[in-house]
Amino acid sequence: MFEIVHVSGTARAGKLYTKHGKVETPCFMPVATKGSVKTLSSQEVADLGVQAIISNAFILFLRPGVEVIEKAGGIHEFMNWNRTIFTDSGGFQMLKKDFLLGVNRKGVVFRSPFDNTKHLFTPEMCMEIQSSLKSDVAMVLDDCPPFTKEFSYINESLIRTIEWAKRSITLRSNGQLVFGIIQGGTYPDLRRKAVEELVIMDFDGYGIGGLSLGEPKEVMLDILEYTCRLIPEEKPRYLMGVGSPLELLESISSGIDIFDSAFPTRNARHNTVYTWKGKYNITRGKFSEDFSPLEEGCSCFTCKNYSRAYIHHLMKVYETLGMRLITIHNLYFLQQLMKEARQAIIEDRFNDFKSEFQRYQ
Ligand SMILES: [Zn+2]
Structure with missing residues (x-):
């Protein structure tokens, strides 16, 4: 039902089994x-x-x-x-x-x-x-x-x-x-x-x-x-x-x-973008002509297809597509964060991983 794969300090990587399959934790x-x-x-x-x-x-x-x-x-x-x-x-x-x-x-x-x-x-x-x-x-x-x-x-x-x-x-x-x-x-x-x-x-x-x-x-x-x-x-x-x-x-x-x-999705609908280097508000003026993705190097659907300038525009005119695109990015970011945290626990380097992340927040 719950299996602990690895413990590093007090951080744990595990697997929760439910009727609908396996959930890797964290x-x-x-x-x-x-x-x-x-x-x-x-x-x-x-x-x-x-x-x-x-x-x-x-x-x-x-x-x-x-x-x-x-x-x-x-x-x-x-x-x-x-x-x-x-x-x-x-x-x-x-x-x-x-x-x-x-x-x-x-x-x-x-x-x-x-x-x-x-x-x-x-x-x-x-x-x-x-x-x-x-x-x-x-x-x-x-x-x-x-x-x-x-x-x-x-x-x-x-x-x-x-x-x-x-x-x-x-x-x-x-x-x-x-x-x-x-x-x-x-x-x-x-x-x-x-x-x-x-x-x-x-x-x-x-x-x-x-x-x-x-x-x-x-x-x-x-x-x-x-x-x-x-x-x-x-x-x-x-x-x-x-x-x-x-x-x-x-x-x-x-x-x-x-x-x-509910924060990552609610914040997405209120213009907040999460990244590995902290969060920012996409409606700030400096993004109006920024044609780079929400986060450089991110492999989510939004970052592969749309620019900050476009999403900035959508949010300024209250288009629901803007909310969807930021929601996709924020949730993808958190899934990646959990995956990398899990890998770091398994490799006994979670504290370094956390400190490195903390530096930018
Ligand atoms: Zn992205």
Whole structure:
């Protein structure tokens, strides 16, 4: 199910096996919240070398509804994507105030962003929905509190998350991997408690949630390192919602295997281009007559076919093709970054690789 290929310091190269094949780690998953990686077709995403994507069970439950996806034969058939799909439970959506109406022991009361209807979303429903969607990896429902809350609030929230995890693991369906989610804010004691309780339940992997929500970066990295040390080595570790290139490498150093984030695609739609030498905004005046590619030496479809000047123009006049072209480049860049990081781990030179990358960021 998860195989560690090589460990270098605390960084790991591994292989996660799911119903839809193998995912080589470290791995970055583009986000397909509503069933698409924004602006791209599934074929285009596959062509970038993406091995796994993550969709959102709660959002798909609201629209188009589970029945439609079941009739299609599952989320893979519906999207025409035959590689690995993770589904997130929707717990993270609770942070968005316009969705969340309340949390109690039973579950979460949400307001639908589509039609304002009220829903009680329970851990059991969440597992049932993900089983019907037939995703490869299901995430249990968790309570993800804002990092600004005090110890007693985070502790209470964690007690709920642990209870929900217990109720969820018994509903594991055939062939689907189930990951628990470690919460506990920025409190080491609570993170330790979360890991100890969840490890007893023997999940197939562990998500680390509730980080990168605005807490200082050093705090985030400290908690991450601390938490990673507690998780059994043989289990895959998934840091949820972290996606800046440098943070990816720093987290790989701590022992993270899997990532997802909406940033590289969202930033692409807002003019930001990622490169090996840092990021830049394509709408800056100096690019208006720059006929070189987004990044010299990049082999992505965009860089092989289009210039900065053309993409600069498209973004200035709000043409969707511009968003697509930058999305393709940014995702390709991250796939390459993960591949090279993996190779560096295997060859025991990951720290040098990271330092070299860091110099330009
Ligand atoms: Zn490119």
